[in-house]
Every structure is written in C-alpha cells, then in structure tokens.
Amino acid sequence: MSTPRIVVTGIGATTPIGGTAPESWAALKNGVSGTHSLEYDWVEQYQLPVTFAAEAAVRPDSVLERPVANRLDPSAQFALVAAKEAWADAGAPDVDPDRLGVDFATGIGGLQTTLNGWDVLKEKGPRRVMPMSVPMLMPNAPAAAVSMHLNARAYARTVASACASSTESLINAFDSLRLGRADVVIAGGSEAVIHGLTIAAFAAMQALSKRNDSPETASRPYSVDRDGFVMGEGGAALVLETEEHAKARGAKIYAEIVGGGVTADSYHITAPEPEGLGASRAVRLALKEAGATPDDVTHINAHATSTPTGDIAEYKALRSVFGDRIDEIPVSATKASTGHLLGGTGALEAIFTILALQDRQAPPTINLTTQDPEIPLRISGEPIALSEGPQLAISNSFGFGGHNAVVAIRSV
Template sequence: MNLKRVVVTGIGAITPVGNTAPEYWSGLTGGVSGAGFITLFDASKFKTRFACEVKNFDPVAVFDRKEARKMDRFTQLALVAADEAVKDASIDNGSVNPDRTGVIFSSGIGGLITFQEEVMNYARGDGTPRFNPFFIPKMILDIAAGQISMRYGFRGPNFAVVSACASSTHAIIEAFNNIRLGKADVIVAGGSEAVICDAGVAGFNAMKALSERNDEPQTASRPFDKDRDGFVMGEGGGALILEELEHAKKRGARIYCEIGGGGATADAHHITAPHPEGLGALSVMRATLEDAGMKPEDIDYINVHGTSTPLGDIAETKAIMSVFGEHAYKINISSTKSMTGHLLGAAGVIEAIACVYAVVNDLIPPTINHFNQDPELDPKLNFTFWKPQQKTVRAALSNTFGFGGHNASVIVKKFVD
C-alpha cells in the first residue's frame, strides 16, 4: 500500500511551565520547575501537598461564564490547546474540508473533578438525587474531542483513545494512521488532564505512587536520581495538527516536522508496575522503529517516560540499552517530567511537542533535579542533566507507558521534501 506522508503543521500547549507552546518550550529549555504547593484544593492533610499546576488560568477569561460551567477543567484545557494549534496551523473554514478534518483527543481519567463534586454534593444532601444535568457530558473523557469538533465544525474521525498515561501518544498514532491511510486530510491530535483534586491526589497517594517530598516540592520530580521517591502530578493539555503532506503543501502550510512512525505494545505483566526488564518498553521502541523504516542509529534524542519512580526509570533504561546497544551512548536522553511533572493522559502529547521543538531547533531539553547518581543506571548514558544541549536532531523518539501495561512510542523527524 502506498501510505501517505504525515507532517506537523500546528502546535498548542498549556502546561505547568508555560501557557502557550512557545512559553512551554522556553520553560523546558530554561530548566524551570512547574512544581509548587497545591492551590486548587486544601491539601493540608494529604501525604503529598504539592503538584505541577497550570498557572494563571482563568476559564472565565477564555470562555463565556455559562459555557465554562458546562465543561470540566480537563475539557477547558483541551480547548485552549486545540485553539492555539488550529490558529498556529492557519486553519480556517476555507482552507480545509470539514468532512476530512478530524479530532482524536484523549485523557487518561477525564472529568474526575466533576465526578468528585457531584458525588460529594449528593452525599451532603438529604438523599434526594439532585445532579447537575451536565454531570455526564462534563465527566466523560471523549467530550474534549467532541467539544473541539463542534467548536470548529470538523466532521471527520472523532473519538478518544484511553490507555492511562499512554493515551495521548496513542491519539497521535491513531491520527497518523488515519491520515496515512487516506481516511482524513487533517486531524487535531492530543490530550488533556486535570485531576489535581482530593480524589486524584489521595488515590495516587494510596498507591504510594507520588513523591512525598513536601519540604522541597520544586525538586521533587527526580528522574534517574538515586533518591527519587515517586512522580509529581501535573495537569494541562497539548495539541498537534497532523496533516497529509500534499494537502499541507497545497495550502501553503508551515511544516514543523514529519511523523516517522508509531508503535503500541503491552507489558502483559502487572496492573501498575512495569516489567522489571522493560520488555514492553523494548518491544514498543522496536515496533516504532520498524513502522518508521528506521534503524536505531537514526535516533538522536529520546524523550523518555521517566516518571521519577524507583522501578520505572530502571526498566526503561534497560529497554533502551537492549534496543540501541552501543548507539545508546551517542543518544541524548531526557525526562521533561522533571519540570512539568506527570500529566498522565496528556503526558504523551506534550512530550511529543518537546520532541518536535528539539528536531526543529536542534536543541535537547534537560533533565533537572539530578543530585545523586543511581548505581543501577549506566553512568555513560547521557541523560542531559540540568542544562539543554545543542545538537543536530535528525529524529526524536517519545516514550509513554500507562497503568495496565500500555506502551506507546512515536518518532518525529526533520522534514525533507
């Protein structure tokens, strides 16, 4: 089959280190930590009292007040990211066919804040079932994709992909496949997450997944550090405009880079823990390289899942060594979660965006908050600690892994006509 080429023509992001895509990239290359004490609810009694929140975001300043009340925070963030991406790609009613323009937008959890509020209000009441009529459409995680499509009149493929923390990478892959198979010309792909609330923090605390470094939250996300003690929860959203190459050229679109390939596998091992030898991570990176028709030596940068958990960081590093061999020592590796925290279902897309910018700018964003070498990690690997590194980036690989053993990786590469 003659597969079509797919390029990136628009970027949008709202993150803990920047409320637009350029601000986000500036935050990453500047080594900015997005962590701080939680302001979205009273976390004073929680084991973890900090997170990476989006700063200075007022929904009423973006949406009509009545409209804002009909949407959960994760949908609001999704629309902000999508709007920036659509504008960045110069898409309007005359430039695309709405029947061939789609939205594949994900979340790992969806409207948890709405769910919590409605159930708690019911529990405080007299037992009469009084629920907001928008309860269900605010909560369901496919609603972000629906809202984006309705806002712009995009009538092409429209759905959400759910695979925990791999969700938005799977969304990118699904968009990529739909376009290269000729089922759409343009797709808004990405994801959003907003679960910094009582239920979200307490749930991950109960699993002992979160860092409890309350005395120094800004340095709590420590991927690959010997003293890492769990991930830092983040929130936000990101969107990429994926477009068929000839369609993009015909309308004179700016092309950031090309999507090389994508892969998806399962650990088939444990509901939350990675395979200790990183077998799922290993297989997904190999599958992605194969899909892209590329060799390990073609990759110059890996944005790792790198959550700052004791088991995950080691398993992923083992997988990288297995896949890339001696070339692993020539690759720059970094975990931007050291700055943004872990955006769960939105992690994949904002990290893919970091890879896009790395390819465009030939600049590797750093891994911050590294203080002590982990003896279980190969010291010869270049984790790009603390400072960005200028380097020609022909292609970058982004890894994301989710609870349930879901693995997804995507490659972005320099566009060559």
C-alpha cells in the same frame, strides 16, 4: 500508490510551566519547575501525605468564554484551550468538515465533575445535581468539545490508555491520515485530576514523591534518590495532515511523524515489566515503521516519571534496543519540569520533541542530583546540542495496565 507522508503543522499546549506551547518550551529550556505547594483547604482537612502538585500556569476558565467554560469539566477546558492554539498556529486550515478528524485522549476524564457532583448529591440532594453532569464527566468530552468547536465530522475519537493515551492518539491520527480517512486530524490529550482523592490514592500506592519540604525539586528522574512522580495537569494538541495537503495550502511544517509502536506488557496493572520487554518492542515497531534503525536516532524524550522501578525498566528497554549507543544519545526527561500530565503527557512531550529537533537542542532535565549509576544515560541539567544534519527522535509513553506507546518523529 505511495504511502503519504504525515506532517505536523500546528501545536498548542497549556501546562504547569506556560499558558501556550512557546511559553512552555521557553520555560522548559530555562529549567523552570512547575511544581508548587497546594493552597487548598482540603489539603490540611484530609491530612494528605502529599501537599504539592504541578498545577497549570494559566487556568483554562480564564482563557475560555464563561458560557463555554461553565459547560466543560477542566479536562475538556484544557483540551479546548490547547486545540484552539494549535488550530490557529496551523493557520486555521480550510478543510471539508467531513475530512477533519479529532483524536483526543485522557487517562481518567472528568473526575472533578464526578466528585463535585457526588458531594452536591450528598449535601444538597438530587435536585441540585447539574443536568450537564454526565456530558461533562464522560471521558470523551474533550474530544467532543474540540470536534464541535472545529466542526470536525470525520470522527471524534477518545483513547484512554492511562499515561500512554495521547501518544496513542497521535499514532491513531498518523494511521488515519495514511489510510485516507481524513485530510487533517487534530490529536492530543488533557488531564485535570489534581484532587484530594487522586493524591491520596496515588500516595497510598507509593507512586507519588513525598518531598513536601521541596516540591520544586520533587520530580527527579534518574536521580539515585528519586521517590515518585509529581501530579500535573494541562493539555496539548497537534495538527497533523498529509504533506501534500499542507504544501498545497502553503502551511509551515514543524516535523514529520514517521512511525508509531503500540504494545502491551500483559504483566501487572501498575508495575512495568521489569526488563522493559513491551516498551522495547514498541520502540522497535516505531523505528521499523519509520524505515529507520537504532543508529539513526539522535534524541529521545523518555517517559521517565521519577519512580524507582519505572525509570529502571525504561532504561533496560532502551539499552536492549540501542545497545552501548544509548550512552551517546541525548535524552531528556521533561516531567522533571512539568510534572506528569497522565493522559496529556504524551502529546505534550511529542511537542517538546518536535521543538527539540527544530532548535537542534535537547531540553534539560532539572533536579538531577546524583545520577543513578544503574541508569548511565546521557542526560543533563543543561540543554544538549544535537548533531548536525537530519534528526530522528522518539518520544516514549508508558501507562498503568501495561500500555506502551512510542512515536518516531523526523526533522524537516
């Protein structure tokens, strides 16, 4: 029996540069930055060293019905908004609930519910703590919310692998469909942790950019003067199904998922392995599963967080796989526009990769001042036209704990 082909039939996203996937894609191509100064009393109250972030362009509780939003942490709100868009975009497939799965990721989970609940406990006592606090703060809440909304009963799974989380979810969905565990899976990720604690903590470990005087240009992957990532928030979702199932119902097909690679550095809890060994193995695994070679790749959406060590390690990984050809492949570092959505970033960047293949155009990387001579990638502040003919791209995600995940995507 032949292995089924897995295709993407629906996409949805709510991001710092747009309330939907099409809005986010248009803003990305136009070089929009979603990063701005934060206008909260707690920024000054706690004298935070970083005073900006990439907040969602549209608040999720303004999209969802109030009774629904009130029972969900913002991380689950973002997940549900993105999933509803993706499901509608896919044509709301008529699928047996027992054959519909959910694989939705997060890096941290319901942090805002946790911290707000702790404040209530300290200030007002246990009787004022919300009875829904635990269901709202648990990291599987986004997956559960999507599952219940769609009546998905095949499974509802959560991945928590830091910034690699939602790329792993996408790969899990791909594997489940090929193994026949479901006919349709909605996969993605979300994050909502723009809070004084996380900003202070990431800043303390020297991970965040401190360009308070120019937040819109703070995320600058591959620039010689990059100084850290920008915290982002939002959610992204993709509807995956077998090609046979999609064609039988007359669905439009965006792209084909053809491979995935997941590895671990086993090196350091926050720093990447300096030579990118785990990352390069993940790329090779994804290409091997795709039945492809490095010569077949026409576009790369890089993890590219704008940290001094992370960008270098990823470049070394890519050069070890692609050799000198890496200098020719159009690369996009889209976090320069969106900030870093942590557990939601992989799903969002997979969507951007799919749309890049569809439009035959690698999106621009903004804020590239002077490119680091140690990272001589083909990257541009303007869109780059992709080559004619079939396209094969990879999207990279790497996270704290040494998690590496790479998905390979082919045009249709």
